[in-house]
Amino acid sequence: MRLEFTLPSRAKAPTLSSGPDAPGNANGHVDPPLCARCRAINFNAILQLRDEVRDARLDGLSITSLGSLPTPDQDPPCPMCDLFDQVKFDLGAAAQTAWDTREYHLRAFSSIVKEVGISRETATGVKGHELIKEIRWGDAYMEDDANSVILAVFPGQGDDVLNTSEARVYDTCSHLEQGVIMPVAVPSARTHGGLVLPNQINYDRLREWIADCQSHHGAQCTDHPTRPPFSLKVIDCQTRKILPLKPDWDYYALSYVWGPPRPEDSAINGAKTDKKTLPAHVHPAIEDAITVVKNLGGRYLWTDKYCINQDDAQEKHDQVSRMDLIYSGAYATIIAAGSSIAHSGLPGVSSVPRLHQPQAVSGRTRLVSTLPSIQRALTHSTWITRGWTFQEVILSRRCLFFTDFQVYFMCSEATHCESTIISQPLIQTNPNNVLDPDRFTHLGAGHAAYYSWMPPRPWEFRTHLTHYSSRNLTYESDAINAFRGILARSTHTTYWGIPFLFERTTHPLAQDTNLRFACALAWEPTYTQNPVARESHLQRRPDFPSWSWAGWAGTVSYSYFLFRVRFTCDENDLLPQPLHNHPPLRIWVTKKNDPHHHHKDTPLIPLHHLFLTHNDKKVLPELSPHLLIDCLTLRVRIAFASRFPGDPPAFYIVVEDGYSRAPILFCWPMPREGETGHQDLLAEEWNGLILFETLHNINRCAPWDHIGIFVLLVRPIEGTNERVGSVWLTRKELEGLEMERRTIPIS
Structure with missing residues (x-):
């Protein structure tokens, strides 16, 4: 039921008063009058509905229909209509479900839904989900009787119950995080609005925020800092x-x-x-x-x-x-x-x-x-x-x-x-x-055919890397320098920006230094547009090794592939398991491209020796961009196809008479069908390095759905090899390919 809070139609425009916080004077100017419709809304009565909006929870209370926004040209313009238009529901592509925005209505909510701090970023996370559940059905927050009334402009005429289904509740929370309407200077209200002047900072409030943080917050805010x-x-x-x-x-x-x-x-x-x-x-x-x-x-x-x-x-x-x-x-x-x-x-x-x-x-x-x-x-x-x-x-x-x-x-x-x-x-x-x-990101939503809408899985390094790599650098040579502060604070030791994973894991294979490093080589490009579009690929940074994310400009992340969709992964999603009883790979650091020419002044350094020698450092010295990897390898061919209706065309590994289930994620922009070099690409054989197989999680998929074998694709270049992409395979697919143990240089 919609509540109409209006005054009699004969009501006149109010007399405007003065004073720094008084209703009639903002920045020293007299406020223009409201239109007849807005004058008829009894805001004083609406702002007294504290119990009613608290009991309505995330449904809120419908107040009155506003029709289409912006309103037709008015002379003079109505500031209240402009306020409604400025704060109206406008999530754009971020909205999870379609909303009919041909008309709007004014809706009242409890300030509690804004005070708990549900943001668009956290609404789909574990903490945000628990907060939403508590607001919708719990009592911990809703027993609070000091709440205030806030106003929001939602789509629709407001003559029915707001659709707060599971899919739309995130849109509702996201909208309430944006600009809602609050009254200014309400002494009895715990939460109210504040005036923001164009050319005047409220330094008193800034000092209060900092002092409150210093006096009442935990160690993360108040611990005495370590001096450089x-x-x-x-x-x-x-x-x-x-x-x-x-x-x-x-x-x-x-x-x-x-x-x-x-x-x-x-x-x-x-x-x-x-x-x-x-x-x-x-x-x-x-x-x-x-x-x-x-x-x-x-x-x-x-x-x-x-x-x-x-x-x-x-x-x-x-x-x-x-x-x-x-x-x-x-x-x-x-x-x-x-x-x-x-x-x-x-x-x-x-x-x-x-x-x-x-x-x-x-x-x-x-x-x-x-x-x-x-x-x-x-x-x-x-x-x-x-x-x-x-x-x-x-x-x-x-x-x-x-x-x-x-x-x-x-x-x-x-x-x-x-x-x-x-x-x-x-x-x-x-x-x-x-x-x-x-x-603090400008990342767009992932491509629907490759990335799920599931909330990100918790792994701080992956989250930081994804957001950092999405940003731009004036000098590409700063790729690691601009991230060194975060690497120094990471829970992982890193080499050229690649972490040694599983520092807190007791899984037996996770103790192998080579595997800890190899599993972290499973970073991939993150496609935010059509996966075959050139702007979605990475650009090579020649000053850094190709096997490191730092060697490529563009957004990267860590993912795992399930069924037909990629999911952002947690560190433990990369835990390795034995691969067909083959011994795990071995990795060396060398200053020479050619593995067959080792001089006494350029010895091979086992990766685990480098790790142990500098175990007091979070960031290992970047001795050389050259690695030697002894592992199972493949010679593969690729195909270009659309596997399922509606999928964008992509490249796949040819397996016997079919294709791999998961597509290849290339770093380089590959020529499309009909373009020069496309057929040569399909005719070429590629080297694949089988680095590890992830531990199967029975809760997530059946064994036959486990696409967990990570293969790094490389190509020869100047006496070494360069990373060009990666693909995930199943055991059955691997059995259809010829494997050979080889030592491959990669830079």
Whole structure:
């Protein structure tokens, strides 16, 4: 049943009042009047429905039909209609099911559904699923009687019960995470809206967030940071001097996009000016960050451009390799995440205004949009596309995101923004990692024919690698450097970015150092578009080995193949089992391409010896890009086909008179049917290295559905071999192919 909260039609427009937070005055301007329809909505009565919306849970209460949005041209325009239009349901391709958006209606919900912090990224995860289940059917949250009323604009006329089926409940939660409508300055409400001014940061609120985190949060936020094992320099924001950091000084860090070289940079570099003092003219983001630090009561700022000597190769190496200590050691990290930040400063601080916050006044009640979620706010920011900035946010204890809309605060246990004021958090909420990398990605949905909609399986390294590899680097030579901070904090030891897996696993074969490394060679390209489209493939980075993800520019991840669909995998999904009673593979590191010419000054180094020699390091020294792998090998041919109706055409291994069940994922863009080189490709024989077979999980598939044998495809190049792709096979498919034990060089 829809509830109509309206006033008599003779009601007149309210008299507007004044004052900084009063309904009639925002930014010193008198608010325009509402249209007749919006004047007739009794918002005061709606905002008193706290018990009713709490009992309605995720169904909410339908208030009134709004018809089509945006509304036809009005003269003068109605600010309430504009507010409705700005916050209307608009998930686009992210919506899991189709919604009829020809008409909309106003719907009221309990603020609890927003306070618990269900985001689009976590809604399909285990924690998010438990939160949704508790809100829909439990009592832990819904017994709270201090909830407030929030308003949202949903599709449909609102004359029936909101469809919150299992498929649509995620869309509902995602929409409520976006800009909903809240009243401003309601003393009795635990949650209410806050005004966001275009050219004025509410520094009092920012200081409150940081102080609350420092005083009440757990060790991940408040542990005393480990200082870097070298002299760290910082900017004194009062004197603009560049000084060595003292043990008792707190400092802020800056994460921003350098952008193209500026004229003042050339002048500075040419004159070799005093590196103990900040130049008079610096990037606007740095200048604004200095202003922010001073307004937050701080004094010291670290930024790589001036706190690392860019002319000293050794200093750059030392500090780049310990970015984990620099960013985790900062009291907070200031993130310049505006859409034009490569050329300008922090939005709202000085010369760059924030976007207008949609708002309207009804009677003495000012209603505002709570503005987009942080992920949507970052959609048009250059910052979220850059490789270096990914580890800067992941490694930080606390982050302040300066976006085109507002400032967002995030730490390991809490998230805040200027537009939403929560005076007292829900007691029942459990701390979780709010600084989740899924919030800082521009990845699209995977191709339906290859990747499932299932929530990502938990494996921190895979998650970080996928998101990092989706970003861009100005210099491809930084492929590992821009990730070293995360590698240093990883639970895995790595070599050229490849982890040695199963450090906490007791499975017998998982103790073999060679297999621990070989299983991690199963990274694959992640196709976000048509799998045969060139833009979906990777581009070779010649400065890095082809067997490492660092050797390729583009998005990569770890997956397992089941039936006809790829699923993002957990580390334990790669656990190996014995393969046809064949001895496991062996791996050596060598500085020579040719395995038949070993000189005393270039010995073969068994991989497990390298691992044990440097077992005190998380990142092994990158001695050589060349490996020798002794393993079972195949000589295979490939076919080009569409296996099932509706599937895009792809390449498969030829097995007797048929094809492999799983398609090949090539790194290189392969010529399509009818293009030059396509037939030559099908006529060629390829080398396949059988690296391991995953342990069969009876809970996930029957033995005959177990596609668990990982084969690395290589091609000869200049006395060695280069990775070109990979494929997963079944045991039956392997029996139809000829195998031979060989030692293969790969670089």
